[in-house]
Amino acid sequence: MDxxxxxxxxxxxxxxxxxxxDPERTKAVSPPALTDSPGFSLLTWNVxxxxxxxxxxxxxxxxxxxxxxxxxxxxxxxNLQEIADSNQVSTLKGLLGARYPYDAMGKGSRTDRYVVTxxxxxxENETLTPSLVGRDSVAVRFDVSSPPLSIxxxxxHADAFNSRRRRLLANYLIxxxxxxxxxxNVLLAGDFxxxxxxxESSDLFTDDKKNDSEAYSLLLRRFRDLGGQAGPTSxxxxxxxxLFLASENLETVEVRVIQGKVVGRMDHLxxxxxxxxK
Amino acid sequence: xxxxxxxxxxxLVKSKLFALSFLVLIAFVILMLWGFYTYSKHKTGGQxxxxxxxxxASYFNGLIFSLYSLYFAFQIIIPITVSILGGTQIAGxxxxxxxxxxxxxxxxxxxxxxxxxxVTALHVYVLLVFFVVLNLLVxxxxxGWGDLSLYPGPLNLVKEPSRLQEDEALLxxxxxxxxxxxxxxxxxxxxxxxxxxxxxxIVAAFCTLSIYVLFSVMGRVDFFVDLKPYFFTxxxxxxxxxxxxxxxxxxxxxxxxxxxxxxxAFLLTGLIIFERKDILT
Numbered sequence: 220m221d222x223x224x225x226x227x228x229x230x231x232x233x234x235x236x237x238x239x240x241d242p243e244r245t246k247a248v249s250p251p252a253l254t255d256s257p258g259f260s261l262l263t264w265n266v267x268x269x270x271x272x273x274x275x276x277x278x279x280x281x282x283x284x285x286x287x288x289x290x291x292x293x294x295x296x297x298n299l300q301e302i303a304d305s306n307q308v309s310t311l312k313g314l315l316g317a318r319y320p321y322d323a324m325g326k327g328s329r330t331d332r333y334v335v336t337x338x339x340x341x342x343e344n345e346t347l348t349p350s351l352v353g354r355d356s357v358a359v360r361f362d363v364s365s366p367p368l369s370i371x372x373x374x375x376h377a378d379a380f381n382s383r384r385r386r387l388l389a390n391y392l393i394x395x396x397x398x399x400x401x402x403x404n405v406l407l408a409g410d411f412x413x414x415x416x417x418x419e420s421s422d423l424f425t426d427d428k429k430n431d432s433e434a435y436s437l438l439l440r441r442f443r444d445l446g447g448q449a450g451p452t453s454x455x456x457x458x459x460x461x462l463f464l465a466s467e468n469l470e471t472v473e474v475r476v477i478q479g480k481v482v483g484r485m486d487h488l489x490x491x492x493x494x495x496x497k
Numbered sequence: 498x499x500x501x502x503x504x505x506x507x508x509l510v511k512s513k514l515f516a517l518s519f520l521v522l523i524a525f526v527i528l529m530l531w532g533f534y535t536y537s538k539h540k541t542g543g544q545x546x547x548x549x550x551x552x553x554a555s556y557f558n559g560l561i562f563s564l565y566s567l568y569f570a571f572q573i574i575i576p577i578t579v580s581i582l583g584g585t586q587i588a589g590x591x592x593x594x595x596x597x598x599x600x601x602x603x604x605x606x607x608x609x610x611x612x613x614x615x616v617t618a619l620h621v622y623v624l625l626v627f628f629v630v631l632n633l634l635v636x637x638x639x640x641g642w643g644d645l646s647l648y649p650g651p652l653n654l655v656k657e658p659s660r661l662q663e664d665e666a667l668l669x670x671x672x673x674x675x676x677x678x679x680x681x682x683x684x685x686x687x688x689x690x691x692x693x694x695x696x697x698x699i700v701a702a703f704c705t706l707s708i709y710v711l712f713s714v715m716g717r718v719d720f721f722v723d724l725k726p727y728f729f730t731x732x733x734x735x736x737x738x739x740x741x742x743x744x745x746x747x748x749x750x751x752x753x754x755x756x757x758x759x760x761x762a763f764l765l766t767g768l769i770i771f772e773r774k775d776i777l778t
Contacts, residue, residue, distance in 0.1 A: 222607045223768060230761040236754035242747050415650045425651075432650025436658045447656060456719065 258472065258495035259363055259370055260294035263408040263460060265487035267301030267332065276303040276332045279310065284482045286314035292477065292491055295339050296361070298374040298408045300487075301332040308335050325355035325374065334374040334409065347373070349391035354378070356392070356409075368404060368468055368496050375409035382430035385412055389434035393441060396465065404466035407442060410487065411461045441465050445474045446490060452476055454486050462492045469494040498608050505616040514585065515620070518578050522628045525574050526635055529566045533557075558643040559636020560666050564740060566632045567673065568652060571736070575628070576709050579621055579681050583688025584702030586613045587771065591696045597776050606772050610693075614764065617685055622678045629670050645669075647742070659742045669739050676736040676753075683729050683756045684709060686763035693771040729759040 238244070266277040266285055277285075277299075289297055297319065302308060308322055319337040323344040326333050334357050336344070342359040349356070357374045373392065378384035388411075396405055413431045438444075442463035446452070452460035462474055472493040480489055509515050537557070587610070590596040599609060636642065645666035647655045661669060687708065691701040712730040715721045725731055735752030738744055 222611065223765065226761050226765040226768065230758060230765060233754045233758035233761060237751055237758055240747050240751035240754060242745075242751060428651045432648045435650065436648050439657050444657070456722065 258493060259296075259361070259469065260292075260491070260493045261296045261298065261372060261406065261408055261462070262289065262292050262294045262477075262489050262491050263298040263300075263374070263410075263462065264288075264489040265300040265376070265410040265460060266485060267487070268484040269486050274303075276301050277307060278483055279303075279307055281482050281485070282307060282310050283314055284480075286311055288477070288480045288489060289315060289337075290318070292489070294491065294493075295363075296359070296372055297337040298372065299335045299337070300374070300376040300410045302335045303332060308337075312337070323357045323359055323374075325357035330354045332376070334376050336372065336374045347391070347395060349388055356388075358395075363496065366496055370404045370406065370466075370469070372406045372408060375407055375411060377410065377412045379410075379412045382427040382434075386430045386434040386437075389437045393437055396441060404468055405442075405464070406466075406469075406492070407438070407461070407463040408490075408492070409461070410459060412459050413461065414457060414459060438463055445471055445492060446476075449474050449476045449490065452488050452490050454481060454488065460487060460490045462490060464494075468497050470497050498604070498612060501602075501604055501609065501612045502615060505612060506619070509616055509620060514582065518582065518620075518624055519627060521574065521578060522570070522624065523631065525570055526566060526628075526631055529562070529569065529632075530635065530639065533562060533565075558640050558645075559633060559638075560642055560645045560663070560670075562636040562640065563629065563632035563670065564645065564652065567629060567670075567677075568737065570628065571677070572713075573710075575625075575677075575681065576684055577706060578624065579684050580688050580705040580709065581702045582620060583617055583685040584692050584705050585698040586617055586689060587692040588695050588698040588701040589692075591776070592698055600776060607768055610689075610768050610771050614685070614689055617689075618678070618682060621681050621685060622674065625674045625677045625681070629674055633667075633670065642667075645740075647740070652737070652740075654737065654741050661740070661742060666740075672739040673736060676739050679753065680733040680736040680756055682760045683733055683763070686760045686767065687729075690763045690767035690770070693767045693774065729756070732756050732759070 264285075266281065268275045268278065285299075299311075302324070305324060308324060312319060312322060315337070319339055321338040321341055323336045323342070323346075324333050325335075325346050332354075334355065336357050336359050338359065338361065340361045340363070342361045344360075345358045347356040347358055354376055356376070358371055359374075360369060360371045362369050375388065375392070377388045392407060411434075413435050414427070415431055415435055435444075442465045445462040445464055446458065446460070449458075451458050464471070472495050474490070474492045477489040477491055481487070587596070590599060600606065604612075633642075642663055644663055645661040647659045647661070649656055649658070684705065688701065688705040691704045692698070695701045695704070709730060712728040716725050716728045716731050732752045732755040735749060735756065738749045738752070
């Protein structure tokens with residue numbers, strides 16, 4: 220009987236211990252710090268559909284909803300992925316009124332979907348064409364005022380089905396950042412499809428894992444991953460959209476995933492970043 | 498009690514299962530070596546070097562080999578071994594017709610039960626120490642040691658590239674023998690519960706393993722995401738937290754307590770069943 224009482228006591232001790240150390244219980248939720256400092260804000264959103272749809276690119280009937288989300292976010296720059304054609308860009312700009320007069324589109328050689336950057340501020344743009352990746356990326360450079368600062372934003376959409384291509388895109392971006400002059404404040408924003416932790420503790424060693432890990436580690440040599448605490452960016456509980464920053468002059472104010480804004484069969488959530496100039 | 502434990506250790510060491518448990522792990526290490534060798538050969542066009550992985554010439558060394566080997570073994574081969582070890586303890590005696598004879602001794606059922614459990618726990622610990630040491634030695638002889646480089650992704654240990662110095666990494670392997678044993682005690686207790694519930698050791702081991710595999714697989718399928726917190730297999734993964742550059746103490750203690758909770762619950766239930774059981778063989 221003594222042994223059973225001892226075991227029962229031990230059981231209760233472990234139950235209390237588990238309750239006491241429960242990370243969910245002790246997790247403190249701190250609201251994002253808001254600031255009036257001059258800054259820069261960005262939203263990245265893959266507006267395409269699930270892959271099992273006949274057409275998984277952005278659907279024109281969703282554009283008014285997309286425009287309302289963009290208006291609500293009130294950001295300086297929007298990176299959209301999986302836009303079907305230039306008509307969608309025109310429609311979207313029309314829906315947004317005169318708020319985002321500037322746009323740039325990246326096409327690509329082996330794809331039917333494009334990346335599009337819309338902006339409130341004028342910019343110089345450059346199309347990045349990584350060989351073997353198949354999709355273009357778009358780099359736009361803004362000059363924000365007070366204090367004056369030049370910021371380069373790259374809109375990326377990596378291949379969802381080929382980890383080797385994702386790795387090549389990461390390589391290309393690092394080389395591009397190395398090569399180009401005057402890119403001191405670079406933000407990479409888009410759907411990188413780097414699937415590092417689909418489900419905690421479930422992964423064994425695979426080539427896809429290795430490639431994604433290498434691509435991510437490579438990017439982290441130059442950039443900081445800002446969305447680590449923002450949560451999953453896909454409705455399938457995966458974090459595959461990223462915001463990477465390489466800058467000493469920009470300070471992150473807030474990076475968060477905007478919930479409840481998907482319509483139709485969209486599978487990505489918008490990722491919002493706000494920064495202030497140091 | 499001590500005499501009984503000594504006799505149980507003697508019986509265990511003399512049994513074929515004891516030798517077999519070590520042989521299985523040796524075979525697994527050979528298989529791992531073969532796998533790593535062929536993978537390296539394949540990836541480097543025959544140069545048989547692993548250095549291109551992560552573009553880090555010192556990435557593949559004896560420590561990373563040992564970590565992968567331990568991690569892969571923990572997924573299935575060690576749980577199988579432990580399920581069989583635990584499952585055969587009481588049911589094996591019942592099957593062999595020696596359980597009634599054992600109970601004629603002046604030793605209470607609870608002491609007999611806990612004595613056998615203690616010996617099995619010791620066996621699991623020795624097995625794990627042997628496996629870790631074997632891997633480290635093989636790693637040292639084949640490719641040498643070095644720092645343990647960790648990258649986000651494959652092992653899910655870090656969020657950004659990190660590194661453990663060689664001495665620190667070796668210490669973490671030592672920690673892993675303790676956390677690994679604690680984690681495996683959950684399965685051992687479940688195997689004991691099954692062992693008192695069934696007369697046949699094969700059925701006991703099979704049931705333990707079925708529950709383990711079922712929970713492991715379900716824990717990795719998104720359909721069951723809301724059920725995941727209730728699977729003991731999820732908590733059992735805490736053993737490898739000791740390889741994180743900074744051990745997340747709260748999470749670590751939480752999982753440790755949860756594993757302890759399951760272990761004691763299975764053990765207590767097994768003990769109650771065993772004490773009330775009508776032993777016919």
